[in-house]
Amino acid sequence: MGGGSISLPYLEHEAFGQVDPRMQIYGFMNDSEFAAECSRRGIKLFGIVFEVQGWEYPAVFDDQGHLVRMNERAEADSRCEWYGLREFSADLHRNAFPTQLHDFYPDGIRDEDGKEVKDLWEYCCSRDRFGAPIHARWVEVKGRKEQCYQMCRNNSVWRGYLKKIMEIQIDAGVPGIQLDECELPMTSINSGGCFCDSCMKQFTAWLKERRNAGLLGPEWDAIDLDTFHYGEYLKANGSDYPQGAPLFRDYWEFQVWQVRKYFRELADYAREYARTKHGRELLVSGNFYNMQPAYYPIEDKVDLVITEMEHTLFRQPYYYRYCEL
Ligand SMILES: [Zn+2]
Incomplete structure (x- = not known):
């Protein structure tokens, strides 16, 4: 049930959609049926967000x-168009799946100010300091047109969307949910993000709170926080990032504080x-990847700690498989 990263109707179809009778002959079933089996x-199947x-x-x-x-x-077809988060949020291709935007968002998608969000993909993605979206290169296939942006959980609209993914997975009967990439949006920092508006x-x-509490170092003394924008600051100072x-x-x-805050919000909601x-x-579990300290403040919110190899070079999959209850 990973299809929520394409659209909610796609995920709904994975969970509850009719399986072609020809495929049922070979044992195929939809994911809610698979979760029940x-x-x-006695197998606790987790939905992955x-x-x-x-x-x-x-x-x-x-x-x-x-x-x-x-x-x-x-791609090879002359009638080729696009399907994904952008089209879902714009309420395009309404017959693509049995459900559509208004089944999940009766009033359309709204931001914190009540303004309609017509392009979820662009509105919620992680950006570099020049404003360009950050791609999730490790899942895109080189030489293909498919595109995957890294999204930012500090954006409340994206958190709202993630909650709807979890609702579908829970309705489909999963005993557990794993929040993958649970250090979001730190995931994007090594690729030059996250300088999104959120x-x-x-x-x-956060800086203003720290200043009021006397917790900012002297390097901040000359900086006016009323006009401060970290991305603009780095550009003006000609700095590399993040090193x-x-x-x-x-x-x-x-x-690190935002990871703690918003991981908790999602875990509690689910x-x-x-x-x-x-x-x-x-x-509830999270992907604690390489166990860097940013994960420590969320350890008490999970039932299982699940890790992942940083890279596959040494071919040690036993570390990837290790879970701690
Ligand atoms: Zn961001």
Whole structure:
């Protein structure tokens, strides 16, 4: 059930969609049926929320607007268009799946000020200091048109979307949820992010709190926080980023606090939703990747710590598989 990073109708289809009878002959089933079969056998299946990924795929539609082809084979078709978060939020291709935007957002997607968000992909992505979106290069296939942006959890609209992903997964019967890339948006820092509007506003607000509490170092003394924008500051000072960037230590600490705050918000939301809607307890885990210190403040919010190899060079998959209850 990872399709929420393409659209909610795509995920709904993974969870509850009709499986072609020809495929059922070979044992295929939808993911809610698969979750039930696993539970019956005592296997605790987790829904994975790929928090950082926001996808756009080449897609071909028939005359009625049904989605008939995606990805590589769509690329080769002269009728090729796009399908993903952008089209979902713009309420395009309404016949692509049985559900559509207004089944999940009756009033359309709204930001904190009530303004309509027509392009979820661009609105919620992580950006570098020049404003360009950050790509999730490790999941994109080189030489193909598909595109995956890294998304920013500090954006409340993206958190709202992630909550809807979890609702579908819980409705589909998963005993647990794993929040993948749970250090979001620190994931994007080594690629030059995150200077999205949400991060910049929240960083400045955090700095003001620190200044009022007397916790900022002397390097901040000459900086006017009413006009401060970290991305603009780095550009004006001609600095590289993140290695050697001025004021980076405070920026990093700010993000550690945001990880703590928003991971908790999502974990609490998922548990509460399972309790109130389905009367059951939900397990929650996060991908703690290489166990860097940024994960420590969220350890008490998970039932399982799950790690991941930083790279596959040494081919030691036993570390990847290790989980601690
Ligand atoms: Zn951000």
